[in-house]
Amino acid sequence: MGVDCRGVPGFPGEGHDHRECVGQALDRAAEHCRRKSLRLTPLRRKVLELVWIGHRPMGAYEILASLRHERQGAAPPTVYRALDFLIAQGMVHRIEHLNAYVGCTGPDHPHAGQFLICRSCGLAAEINDSRIDDAIQDSATEAGFSVGRRTIEVEGVCPNCAGAKD
Amino acid sequence: MGVDCRGVPGFPGEGHDHRECVGQALDRAAEHCRRKSLRLTPLRRKVLELVWIGHRPMGAYEILASLRHERQGAAPPTVYRALDFLIAQGMVHRIEHLNAYVGCTGPDHPHAGQFLICRSCGLAAEINDSRIDDAIQDSATEAGFSVGRRTIEVEGVCPNCAGAKD
DNA sequence: AATGTTATGTTATACTATTACATTAATCAG
DNA sequence: CTGATTAATGTAATAGTATAACATAACATT
Numbered sequence: 001m002g003v004d005c006r007g008v009p010g011f012p013g014e015g016h017d018h019r020e021c022v023g024q025a026l027d028r029a030a031e032h033c034r035r036k037s038l039r040l041t042p043l044r045r046k047v048l049e050l051v052w053i054g055h056r057p058m059g060a061y062e063i064l065a066s067l068r069h070e071r072q073g074a075a076p077p078t079v080y081r082a083l084d085f086l087i088a089q090g091m092v093h094r095i096e097h098l099n100a101y102v103g104c105t106g107p108d109h110p111h112a113g114q115f116l117i118c119r120s121c122g123l124a125a126e127i128n129d130s131r132i133d134d135a136i137q138d139s140a141t142e143a144g145f146s147v148g149r150r151t152i153e154v155e156g157v158c159p160n161c162a163g164a165k166d
Numbered sequence: 167m168g169v170d171c172r173g174v175p176g177f178p179g180e181g182h183d184h185r186e187c188v189g190q191a192l193d194r195a196a197e198h199c200r201r202k203s204l205r206l207t208p209l210r211r212k213v214l215e216l217v218w219i220g221h222r223p224m225g226a227y228e229i230l231a232s233l234r235h236e237r238q239g240a241a242p243p244t245v246y247r248a249l250d251f252l253i254a255q256g257m258v259h260r261i262e263h264l265n266a267y268v269g270c271t272g273p274d275h276p277h278a279g280q281f282l283i284c285r286s287c288g289l290a291a292e293i294n295d296s297r298i299d300d301a302i303q304d305s306a307t308e309a310g311f312s313v314g315r316r317t318i319e320v321e322g323v324c325p326n327c328a329g330a331k332d
Numbered sequence: 333a334a335t336g337t338t339a340t341g342t343t344a345t346a347c348t349a350t351t352a353c354a355t356t357a358a359t360c361a362g
Numbered sequence: 363c364t365g366a367t368t369a370a371t372g373t374a375a376t377a378g379t380a381t382a383a384c385a386t387a388a389c390a391t392t
Contacts, residue, residue, distance in 0.1 A: 011309070039389085041339070060379070075342065080380065085339095096262035097317050099348095099379060116311045127309065131301040136320060139295040143177070144325030145282045151263050151319040154302060159310030205358085207370070226348070241373065246349065251370095265348060265379095 011118070011125045011158045012055070022052040025103055029091050038089065046070070047082035048103065051092055056122045057100030095124060096151050102126075112150040118158035125158065176291035177284070177324045178221065188218040191269055195257050204255065212236070213248035214269065217258055222288045223266030261290060262317050268292075278316040284324035291324070 012021075029048055033040040050066045051058055064079045071078070083101055086092035093104050093113035102124050104113065114132055116125045132152060140147045178187070195214055199206040216232045217224055230245045237244070249267055252258035259270050259279035268290050270279065280298055283290045298318060306313045
């Protein structure tokens with residue numbers, strides 16, 4: 001019991017133990033920061049926790065509202081700065097077409113995020129399919145274009161929601 | 167003379183006749199609307215023209231500022247509504263990670279936009295590589311996910327700018 | 333403790349986009 | 363053609379997202 005959230009593909013199914021899942025994400029973050037001598041401050045840790053608790057793309061102001069439950073005076077820069085740090089460390093990705101932020105399973109294998117985002121339940125599954133990366137790389141190379149940051153976001157319907165219709 | 171802009175891959179090179187290029191885009195739009203009994207009103211036509219004249223992703227308020235040169239009272243909804251129409255018709259795409267809009271060569275072959283965007287000159291080339299689409303489709307299918315709208319945006323350096331460094 | 337650096341607090345503002353309602357223009361039935 | 367209907371645009375206000383600028387606090391190093 002306690003299916004972890006790191007499975008790819010990543011729509012959490014029935015047996016999902018969410019408390020465990022969030023805990024693991026925070027542990028991985030702490031370990032990562034320890035190894036790189038970075039400071040996972042209480043604020044950064046809390047923002048990461050809030051993003052993971054949602055387990056779906058969350059808006060910055062939504063995160064801010066949650067954060068205020070325990071930090072009254074929190075203002076937009078508070079959360080944006082924490083997100084900047086977490087994104088730079090690969091612990092959070094930004095979903096461009098939602099203006100939202102979602103936890104990443106970790107910076108261990110660095111990657112550009114590729115996301116499947118369900119229009120019905122709002123969950124986002126991160127995939128990291130080298131076939132997609134390769135296809136982009138090939139196509140760009142043929143155009144003489146050197147590839148930097150990639151934004152791959154696929155909106156659609158996840159298996160859980162498709163199943164629910166029956 | 168008069169290399170048209172429709173070449174894929176699409177970073178316009180030396181011989182690019184931009185006036186011609188914009189004209190062709192407007193002609194294609196007019197033809198498309200005629201066939202589908204849609205109204206390419208002066209406003210919509212002008213917004214499309216402005217986007218094409220830039221030939222790069224342009225912000226809505228940047229478009230608005232240009233539009234005001236001939237329509238004093240223009241307000242945000244003016245341009246957003248025109249963009250909504252043009253996007254729905256596949257004549258313009260939105261670049262999510264820039265909050266910007268760019269002309270598309272046309273709705274003739276319907277497609278989700280795939281973009282190579284140069285961080286140096288700001289130009290965006292639309293590619294439509296079925297290998298990328300296929301890879302995404304395969305990966306999503308394996309995850310049980312049914313694919314809808316896709317956002318594929320690759321930031322990097324275009325061949326013109328890479329060459330200029332030498 | 334003194335210093336430099338990093339992180340956070342705080343206020344204000346910039347940028348992006350939409351709501352709501354009024355007005356004008358095109359379309360169409362009779 | 364007239365009036366009814368729909369589509370498009372004008373206009374004002376506001377919602378939502380993000381950053382700039384500067385002050386203060388916490389941490390790290392000597």
